[in-house]
Amino acid sequence: MEKPVNQKAWFLVIPVFLIVAFSAIIPLMTVVNYSVQDIFGPGQRVFVGTEWYQEVLSDNRLQDALWRQFLFSTLVLLIEIPLGVLIALAMPKRGWGVSLSLVLLALPLLIPWNVIGTIWIIFTRPDIGLFGHTLNSLGITFDHTAAPFDAWITVLLMEVWHWTPLVTLLAYAGLQAIPDAYYHAARIDGASSWAVFRYIQLPKMRGVLTIAVLLRFMDSFLIYAEPFVLTGGGPGNSTTFLSIYLVKMAVGQFDLGPAAAFSIVYFLIILLFSWLFYQALQNVGRGNK
Amino acid sequence: MKIRFKTIGLIIYFVLLLLPIYWMLNMSLRTNADILGEFSLYPSDPTLVNYLKIFTEPSWYSGYINSLIYVSINTVISLLMALPAAYAFSRYQFIGDKHLFFWLLTNRMAPPAVFLLPFFQLYSTFGLIDTHIAVALSHCLFNVPLAVWILEGFMSGIPREIDETAYLDGYSFPRFFVLIFIPLIRAGVGVTAFFCFMFSWVELLLARTLTTTAAKPIAATMTRTVSATGLDWGLLAAAGILTIVPGALVIWFVRNYMAKGFALGRV
Numbered sequence: 001m002e003k004p005v006n007q008k009a010w011f012l013v014i015p016v017f018l019i020v021a022f023s024a025i026i027p028l029m030t031v032v033n034y035s036v037q038d039i040f041g042p043g044q045r046v047f048v049g050t051e052w053y054q055e056v057l058s059d060n061r062l063q064d065a066l067w068r069q070f071l072f073s074t075l076v077l078l079i080e081i082p083l084g085v086l087i088a089l090a091m092p093k094r095g096w097g098v099s100l101s102l103v104l105l106a107l108p109l110l111i112p113w114n115v116i117g118t119i120w121i122i123f124t125r126p127d128i129g130l131f132g133h134t135l136n137s138l139g140i141t142f143d144h145t146a147a148p149f150d151a152w153i154t155v156l157l158m159e160v161w162h163w164t165p166l167v168t169l170l171a172y173a174g175l176q177a178i179p180d181a182y183y184h185a186a187r188i189d190g191a192s193s194w195a196v197f198r199y200i201q202l203p204k205m206r207g208v209l210t211i212a213v214l215l216r217f218m219d220s221f222l223i224y225a226e227p228f229v230l231t232g233g234g235p236g237n238s239t240t241f242l243s244i245y246l247v248k249m250a251v252g253q254f255d256l257g258p259a260a261a262f263s264i265v266y267f268l269i270i271l272l273f274s275w276l277f278y279q280a281l282q283n284v285g286r287g288n289k
Numbered sequence: 290m291k292i293r294f295k296t297i298g299l300i301i302y303f304v305l306l307l308l309p310i311y312w313m314l315n316m317s318l319r320t321n322a323d324i325l326g327e328f329s330l331y332p333s334d335p336t337l338v339n340y341l342k343i344f345t346e347p348s349w350y351s352g353y354i355n356s357l358i359y360v361s362i363n364t365v366i367s368l369l370m371a372l373p374a375a376y377a378f379s380r381y382q383f384i385g386d387k388h389l390f391f392w393l394l395t396n397r398m399a400p401p402a403v404f405l406l407p408f409f410q411l412y413s414t415f416g417l418i419d420t421h422i423a424v425a426l427s428h429c430l431f432n433v434p435l436a437v438w439i440l441e442g443f444m445s446g447i448p449r450e451i452d453e454t455a456y457l458d459g460y461s462f463p464r465f466f467v468l469i470f471i472p473l474i475r476a477g478v479g480v481t482a483f484f485c486f487m488f489s490w491v492e493l494l495l496a497r498t499l500t501t502t503a504a505k506p507i508a509a510t511m512t513r514t515v516s517a518t519g520l521d522w523g524l525l526a527a528a529g530i531l532t533i534v535p536g537a538l539v540i541w542f543v544r545n546y547m548a549k550g551f552a553l554g555r556v
Contacts, residue, residue, distance in 0.1 A: 112532055
């Protein structure tokens with residue numbers, strides 16, 4: 001059934017539009033403005049057209065950071081989405097276990113992002129950290145400040161620890177919204193638990209999973225504070241993700257023009273992929289109906 | 290048998306989830322010299338000195354108060370704005386609806402580093418720097434779109450016949466919306482309130498840029514210990530533990546809304 005056309009619905013949307021546009025449009029325009037100018041100081045700026053864009057796009061270290069970022073976000077999505085859904089399915093449906101599970105799940109999400117990095121430094125340090133100390137006493141040399149592979153594992157582990165609960169909470173809320181009648185009908189039909197998952201639970205979770213995939217993609221692509229505190233982008237450049245490289249460029253080298261151009265390109269990449277994910281998930285859902 | 294396997298998996302997951310937090314709790318109950326001196330699985334000589342310092346020094350505890358104020362303002366604004374908008378998106382077609390809906394989410398996609406400067410300029414123009422309302426307003430940039438998206442999902446799960454029946458029964462839109470519709474999606478409202486609270490609570494860069502002292506958030510206060518001479522791990526851990534408490538309380542209050550699910554049978 002198609003939704004009715006009603007232009008008056010705009011009145012319900014206008015407050016949201018205004019409050020978001022207030023913070024969104026002027027800063028975006030300002031950054032676009034920076035990205036096409038060479039800024040020497042207050043009042044001294046020259047229009048340079050697409051020069052910064054060309055410089056940014058041919059920057060080798062930026063391309064390295066970009067591929068590193070793609071690998072990281074892909075791994076994050078491949079691990080966190082299935083794991084989050086599995087945990088949501090395993091969670092109790094009623095009773096005291098629900099409250100306990102929800103509170104426990106929320107704990108990592110509530111820690112400010114710079115503190116997350118600090119926790120994981122404390123947790124993984126070979127001398128005072130539980131994780132690092134245990135691994136080393138088992139005879140496995142582990143040091144995320146020296147070995148790139150260890151640094152990667154640590155950052156990925158931290159990310160999965162931090163954000164899988166978000167996927168779980170969304171998936172769980174989606175599961176709770178399925179009326180019991182659906183399960184009764186499935187039981188009468190003698191459906192297997194796989195069939196229940198495939199034809200009832202998964203389609204009903206489409207909306208919340210779309211949000212989960214988009215949020216996890218965007219936030220992992222923009223990840224900054226946690227790995228910056230934990231590894232500072234090292235050892236070498238092995239965990240220098242896009243945002244860390246951008247901050248190095250904007251703050252470290254005072255290159256506002258190229259950094260702004262970089263920001264715009266960065267933004268467009270996220271926009272493109274989010275849109276692709278969004279379209280794909282919408283269409284998958286339609287096939288299931 | 291299957292249920293037991295599930296439960297064991299869940300328990301293992303929760304233990305792993307709690308380990309880093311337990312470690313932080315362990316650190317928070319020890320002095321810095323003790324932490325660096327010996328490796329210990331539990332605080333052998335527990336002390337509350339780190340917590341006492343946070344509760345007695347205004348520069349520490351005011352951080353928590355500031356954060357709580359702007360986070361609460363933001364959660365209320367986000368919900369009030371997003372509820373009617375999400376209803377419009379879930380029930381009607383109007384010019385530009387799909388574009389607007391997706392545009393909302395694009396506001397979460399900008400890398401903050403370079404955007405901070407124009408943000409600062411914009412909010413100084415309005416004289417809002419170092420106020421709670423400035424941080425609350427700037428966090429609307431990513432929380433209002435999220436709230437609209439989550440609520441729209443929940444609202445679309447409610448059959449449209451409910452609206453039509455209510456209108457036939459003579460309900461006006463505001464009465465129907467507040468008395469019938471919002472109770473139906475209370476699970477969604479609970480989840481949304483929690484997410485708004487959470488994302489505003491953990492955000493650091495905008496909050497730090499827009500404040501100096503009067504509205505300085507706790508996350509920014511905590512970076513101060515990092516730049517001091519050597520790290521005071523114990524103090525940092527205690528402050529970290531305390532950042533979890535308010536959010537845990539919020540989810541404790543919304544847990545029933547999430548757990549009860551939907552009462553679709555009332556049609």
